[in-house]
Amino acid sequence: MAVSRRPPLRLVPEADEVPTPTGLVTAVERAALGDPQAREALYRGLARFVGQVLRAGGAHPSELEDLVHDTFLEAFSSLETLERPEALRAWMARLAMRQLQRRRRWRPWLRLFGSRREEAQAWEELLDASASAEVVAEVSRAARLLQQCAAEDSLAWRLHRWHELTLEETASACAVSLATLKRRVARIDAFLARWREDSP
């Protein structure tokens, strides 16, 4: 009887399936040691989250794949420096934003993709097909309003309010303290509240 040389079947983690807290610590430990399954589990669990952070930060769709790749490459090579595995998402958000900033530095022409004029339109296009016309209009209007605010305040607000990053994750992505982050989000909240009051 011929012996099969095919590799044994293995489980492939589902996308967005973040390991349980106990499993997360183990997965981070194992991934730091080079375990490919642990790395894939982390990747599958966090890739979309990283993409979301990058998109919110102004990454162009055409550069998302490269940025996600570079973010995970950096993460895998420096997982040992992650002191609290439970803060993995916040740490990844920080790495993602750093990759984005790094790319903006050495490829200045890509800044053009992040121009504010295009941003409002881009937000519309990023909504799910199931979104109603009313929601699309609201988001588009809010995106245009946010252009009047400081870029760092707007980014913090979008990450926290729209993309539902926790305060800790958002603070890490924006590389600011929790207190600063809360002030930034509060400024936009107040701005939008004022706008609602002033609207006819």
Place this chain on the structure above:
Amino acid sequence: MTPHPPRPSAPPPFRPPLSDEQLDRVWERLADAPTSDSSLRSPWPTRLALGSALAAALVLGVLLVPRMLAPPALELAEGAALPPGARVSTVTTLSDGSQLAPEQLARVEVLRNAGGRFVARQSDGRCRYSVTPGGRRTWVIETPQATVEVLGTVFSVDARTTSVAISVERGRVRVRSRGASSQERLLEAGESWRIAETDEVPPAPGVPPAPLAAPPELSAAQVLARAEATLVTGGTDEAAQQLERWLERAPRDSDWSVVALRLGILELETRKAPAQALPWLERVSLGELEAPPSVLEDASALRVLALERMGRTPEARRAATAFEARWPRSAWLTSLRDRGETER
């Protein structure tokens, strides 16, 4: 249509930023990247992936207990730390008396130096390792083609683009080749093993090793990818050297201008050295060689920025005017106009 912006309690329904196909594509690229320490791959990955509490406890115990008993991290002989990411480019003596002696062009980087393990990656060149025996510390040298586990010894690793040769002078090492036909072999003093990506068959013991083939030139894409990977780990100077070496070695390559532009950007934007950037940008932009139109355009615009940052304002203005005349619809013009380099 309501005039109200979305309220915080109702985040908009965003599309996933990446499709399943894109996710798989990125993972394939990541999986192809070398792992930092593949020698520790678990024989029970499925259990770990499932995260069962029992396996987690066992694995953590296995990992943490040896760490608690492990010797301290190695330092340089003069007491300086040797953290992950540190690069060894000269003869270096460590706190336990071990010595790394890289030859010119060798690339040796520390991946791990804690928990009783010292792991280094050697991706290029030749390096002689003299490891003090008798310690409780495990030494592992990673190369693209093989993993060398040190068992107290003096040995050399000669890493080429597509092959690696390990020669043992004293003691012994365990070598594990990578790839589909992965093999493991214990090398004793006086033995060598050359592993090529397409030829992983070890010679019979006692047979002198075959002479190493001359290293093939990297393609432009390979050297760019290598430089980007080096930049990710903060090796700015090294990335510049990699690009510069390649440019010197491949003056007739059809992608020479692309690599030269990348080096120009690195010098200008990352190292903030416009004077270093300018010669590369000029060689591309002033028509010394055939360059793709987009590369020519980028190099010409960056030349203006380099001249401006060097304080050569009149030249920068002239170059900017010429740029605008040649590329009147270029996206670069916004940046150049913001800097006052072109006529508004």
